[in-house]
Amino acid sequence: MAPESTSAPLVESAEESAEEPAAEIAEETAAPRPAADRPVPDPATGWSRLTTRRWLQIGVGGALAVLAVLGVFGVWVLSHEGTVTDQLVDRQSSALIASIRYEAAMLDQETGIRGYGLSARSDFLAPYNEGRTREAAAMRALRTLSVGPRERADLALVTQRAGIWRARIAGPIATAKGDAVTHLANERAGEGKTEFDALRSAMATQQRHLAQERAAGRADLRRVQTERDAVFIGIAVVILVIAVLVFVGLRRGITAPLERLAADTGQVADGDFGHVITGHGPADLRRLATGVEAMRQRLTEELAFSGDARDRLADQAEDLRRSNAELEQFAYVASHDLQEPLRKVASFSQMLRRRYSEQLDERANQYIDFAIEGANRMQALINDLLRFSRVGRVQEDRVDVDLEEVYATTVDTLSITIEEAGARLSHDPLPTVTGDPGQLGLLLQNLLSNAVKFHSPDRAPEIRVSAERHEDMWHLAVTDNGIGIGPEYAERVFVIFQRLHTRDAYPGTGIGLAVCKKIVEFHGGTIGVDPAHEPGARITFTLPAQASEPETTGET
Incomplete structure (x- = not known):
């Protein structure tokens, strides 16, 4: 006492x-501050009234607008370069290649006709026939790629000369048979040379004009590439200028005022509570400084008392x-x-x-x-x-405690009481937790002894210890079929020295469940009475999970 x-x-x-x-x-x-002690807001006009967010909006908006214009111009330059490149590769170079292929096909035809005219052997017509096939393919390509007036005129002249040569020389010789082949070839040899030379001249003119077109296209491409490089260098310079302006603006408008505010607050934090905090920069940073200054004054007043x-x-x-x-x-x-x-x-x-x-x-x-x-x-x-x-x-030093061993030791300790009451005990597989072995043993001993002590005179005591794991907690319970605990006493039974019965009816000091409550709370759990259980009482408590659940059950 x-x-x-x-x-x-x-x-x-x-x-x-x-x-x-x-x-x-x-x-x-709670007392109001005198008007003289309150910090006076910093007056601001014009641009200084803008907040940090507004400054950022204006700056980012302007930068995005400039970048958008530069981006559109850059896209146009790239598109123009692509158009010139396509013109050079897909049309001008392809047209020159098709003209060269057409000339090669016509040379093969002329060689085949000349060989056939000299020997009258039909196998010499194979180059002529293959050349006609390649001539047709090259002509289709030339007709598709020749879009200018001069190109169409050159193509028409080449087609005309080729038609005359085929009508006067190649066609008649290719269709002749036997001795007529040699006779016709000798007869028209001079005319064939003249007509084919005219065809060659027309094809050379066509190729020269196409080469000039391609050279002009390559010059255009180099010029466009030079413009592209200049545009992108200009874009890079503008972006660099914008970055420098953004850095300078952030430095002067945000980081520098914040550094000054941090220096002032640091000086106050170091113990100089009389140091006045002043605001600089945008309006919201000045308001922040004003608020911090008000807080400093208020803290100074509070510390004084x-x-x-x-x-x-x-x-x-x-x-x-x-x-x-x-x-x-x-x-x-x-x-x-x-x-x-x-x-x-x-x-x-x-x-x-x-x-x-x-x-x-x-x-x-x-x-x-x-x-x-x-x-x-x-x-x-x-x-x-x-x-x-x-x-x-x-x-307290905590160790791994096997509740199975603690339960067995507790039951052995209470064996005489259990035997005298004729109680039957059973339990679920009990886990291993981290805690104090003596306190956990005392916890089970108090709960089991209470379950045996407060049994009903009408029936033999039946006591069960259950254990279930929910996430990171073990939920354990000691359930009996005794006289039970009324819902109105669910909190009172855990108060030290609180008894629900006289000492004559049930011996004891009234400290058991109070000890249990403190032990469970010390181990990080909770304990309570299940008011829905009847007949008897059900004391539930939780312990932090530390080990896996055993697999065997036991009864006593």
Whole structure:
């Protein structure tokens, strides 16, 4: 009872002393600031009234407009270059190639006709026939590619000369047979040479004009490429200028004012609370500086009134630390004094066993063993309660705890109580968690002993420990078919020294479930009563998941 009477006034005085400066600070905070102390907004006119967003909108809009114009001009230059390139490659060069192929086809025809006229052998007509096929293909290409007046005139002259040569020389010789072939070839040899020379002259003129067209096209392409390079160099220069302007604008309009504001706030943060913060740059940055200056003034005022409260709170915290140390020392001394009678019980029981074991029957010796074992377990329980009293104030080492082993040890500890009550215990596969083995054992011992103690006189106790995993938490429950807990007592049963029954009806101190609640909360879980379960009671609690679920079940 001494620790309770000592600690309660200390806590109450700490709360009262903490509330006093808090109330004074709240009153001072709620009081309106004098008009003279409030920061005066920085007057701005013209461009200086624009905010950072507006400056960015104007700058980005102008840059995008310039880039759009440059982009359109660049696209036009590339399109023009593509048109000139297509004209050169697809028409002018292709027309010259088709004219050369046409000339080669006509030369093959002339060679075939001349050979056939000299030998009258039909195999000499093969080059003539192949040449006619290639002549037709080249002529189709020339007709498609010859779009200018001069090109069409040259094509018409070539077609005319080729037609005369074929009508006067090639056609008659190719259709003649036997001796008539040689006779006709000798007769028209001079005329054939004259006509084919005229055809060659026409084809040469055509190719010369086509070559001139291609040379002009190549000159146009080089000129367009030069224009393209100049345009893109100009675009690059403009983009570079825009980038420089953007950098300078951001530096002078945003980063420099922010750096000055950061320097001012840093000086205040270093402890110079009297340093005045001034605003520069766009309107929103000046408003930000004005707000920070107002905050600085308000904090300065608050700090002026918080020194005394901080000193009083420090004194009260020191009193609380001293009181807690005294309480811890008292708990240690009390537990040590409680263990001394247990040592005597264990010692005298052992002496009784050694001296009179041969005179006592087996059951008497078993009773002595139970007394010795109970005394030892009581000593271990007192040590666990001492460690539990330091939870939250002294760092505890946590290890992996197999709840299956903890359950088996707990059931063995409560074996006499379970046997006397005729209780039947069962459990799901229990997980391995990280925590304090003694506290987790005490948790299961309190829950199982309560389930056995508060059994119904009308039926044998049936108790089950269940475990389910939901995401990163284990949900465990101890369920019994005893007298149960009313919904109105669901919160009260976890308050220390709160009892729902008289000591005559059910023995106990009323601390068991309060201890369970603190143990579960120390391990990062929650505990409560399931009001929907009946008959009996169902205590649910959670523990953080650390290991996979075992595969076997057990019953006792």
